[in-house]
Amino acid sequence: MEEHLVSWRKGPWTAEEDQLLIEHVKLHGEGRWNSVAKLTGLKRNAKSCRLRWVNYLRPDLKRGRITPHEERIILELHARWGNRWSTIARSLPGRTDNEIKNYWRTHFKKKGGIMSSEESAKLKTRLLKRQKFQQEQQKQLFLQKNEDMKRVLLLLEESDNKVTWSQQDMVNNEIPSVFYPLVFNNSQHVVETTMNEDFTLWDGLWNLEDLYPATTKGCVQNLTMPTPIF
């Protein structure tokens, strides 16, 4: 396609354009971005198509906020490799170089590129808070598990010891699966998912607390630890 004859569309992509691009990749695979316009009628140049696919439409992309674990990886890899975003992105499946670059610039890049001692102290405090929270959460999980086991023992007694552990239960040292409906409202998987999501939520709140101590203090204090559903 002769670029000087075509007036390429620019700016945000529409849902229709996205659909055309998705269909094109389904049919022809990734790459050959120059043929997209020819074959689909899209008025987007090769670069724009590639970027849209890589940063937004790829099905293996991870949506949502960067997790504390990912943040730690970003910090470590940036310390090692500097601004080699695509290299860093390879260690974070589902995240794009653009996303990581944006995240870094928003959260860590300071004027002049060097953090003041006050800022680095803030970062340290934040990491310590996280560590503390993780420890507390593990403790809570442990205590919760103990409670679950007590419950199961009671149920076992009530059921006249007629229930047996499956082989898998024995291997995992877990509650007999037949008791799940009685012990958990849903499945254990749902409980774990909820806990993880809550962790992300709490992490976000810490960020807020660091940034806006006055406005979020009350909110954070009034929240309680997430508890499994019974």
Place this chain on the structure above:
DNA sequence: AAGATTGTCAACCGCATCCGT
């Protein structure tokens, strides 16, 4: 309530690199 400031993120641009001819 409204304007100013700051944060976020999608998208663009220029340059570098790769690869086929």
Place this chain on the structure above:
DNA sequence: TACGGATGCGGTTGACAATCT
């Protein structure tokens, strides 16, 4: 080996949203 097109990368911009004053 040189050349040109395709692709990849990192820096930057601009629009919009959220928050502050």
